[in-house]
Amino acid sequence: MKATSDIDSGKPTHAVEQQRGSLRSHVENTVRAAIFDGLYPAGQKLVERELCDLTGASRSILREALVSLEVSGLIERESNRGYRVSLLSARQVYEIFELRASLETLAAELFAERASDAEMQQLAQLLEDLEACIASGDLTQMRLVKERYYELLFSGCRNREIRRALENIIDRVHYLRGRLMSDPDRRQKSLEEMRRLTAALLARDRLQARAASIAHLTAARDTVLEGMLRKDETETAGLMQ
């Protein structure tokens, strides 16, 4: 069941495991979680001392963690003015999805060619699990299964660099997903797309897998962008630039 244990190259996906790189990764995860939970919305200034209180760490450690988050693009730094949560314009979201599509599609193509039969079987199982989650409406579980599905994809494609590269944008992807992907109607369509992707992967059909992956991410992108535009209209001013 623990198919993900060997691809753990660095920071944990979310706030799993308090202690690993000991303090720094803990601090990093805490700050990341705070941003995801909406404690610090996009554009918000991040005061170091405040984050020290939040995480319990001293400023040296905190600042190292912030550097890491900065590289992944979740926060931005301005000279002598500290950090703030990155603002994501619709344009940037579009670009992120374009990149993500390229990387995930590559992973899918490679998975189709390189995954072991056991991994294929696991993939099929995870799709079943996903169907069950959506049928029962357990969103938390669904999210978890989905994450496992992608973990499997990234380990089965036999290229750790892809996952590493995605790691650097995955924060912002998750951020978006958490805030905007609550569309109920979207879930059914998404499931259908993942069925097609899975079928192509199981058949080891690289071209079909490519097509299915692109279709899936294009649809996801459009949903997110649509959500952003709706939100922009709703809100008084455009905090989003």
Add this chain to the structure above:
Amino acid sequence: MKATSDIDSGKPTHAVEQQRGSLRSHVENTVRAAIFDGLYPAGQKLVERELCDLTGASRSILREALVSLEVSGLIERESNRGYRVSLLSARQVYEIFELRASLETLAAELFAERASDAEMQQLAQLLEDLEACIASGDLTQMRLVKERYYELLFSGCRNREIRRALENIIDRVHYLRGRLMSDPDRRQKSLEEMRRLTAALLARDRLQARAASIAHLTAARDTVLEGMLRKDETETAGLMQ
């Protein structure tokens, strides 16, 4: 001529500009340069105090810079044991090229569709410059022009995230290029491949551009891997794992 000025999202490509993010990016660049220059070969332990002397910075700043280099994969950290320059196995190099091919090819495809006529013209000019460099044998200049060529590609594709993602592996790519791409015979072939790529881009032919980009990077990959194997044979032991 300064086509790159607006895509500058973070650390400078190399050791350009001493002062920007003020100290940290300077320290980061100095350490990076030291690694590129072979002062710290692959696998070498990085002692913090030593790097402080090298860069003139204090440990706090240095450590922040190291975090940044760690995220980009150039160095690795082991708990309570500090940093060392990452070892690159042939397998990892293969994976890096696979990823790089995907990203650069995406950039090329998008460039073909989105670049302005002015950018097309600049691209043609840079190819000419490159031909001149190779004809005259000025390798330093050649490298610079090549970098400009890719900068243009990344800005013309209208997707900054691609460049950002590449930034995180580009260090290791440059590292490889510096150490192994000195094959004289390779330069001619490389030029020929870039001619084809440029022609496809100028024609705004996305499919051809894709094909040319993939061909270029596949050839580069094979050259590098070949070089690595030769080196492995030559050297007594395999420092490369």
Add this chain to the structure above:
DNA sequence: TCGATCGAAATTGTATGCAAAACTACCGCA
């Protein structure tokens, strides 16, 4: 000679301190 053990030196991990820059609020003045 080899291995184990112990202790000092070196190195990393973490916390704190100081100086400079940026922000805030208040005041005087046109």
Add this chain to the structure above:
DNA sequence: TGCGGTAGTTTTGCATACAATTTCGATCGA
């Protein structure tokens, strides 16, 4: 009222100091 300047506070940038861990070497015993 509105504007500019200025003092004080906050916050960041950078450096140093202390604690914990690892590394290395010497000593001792089999």
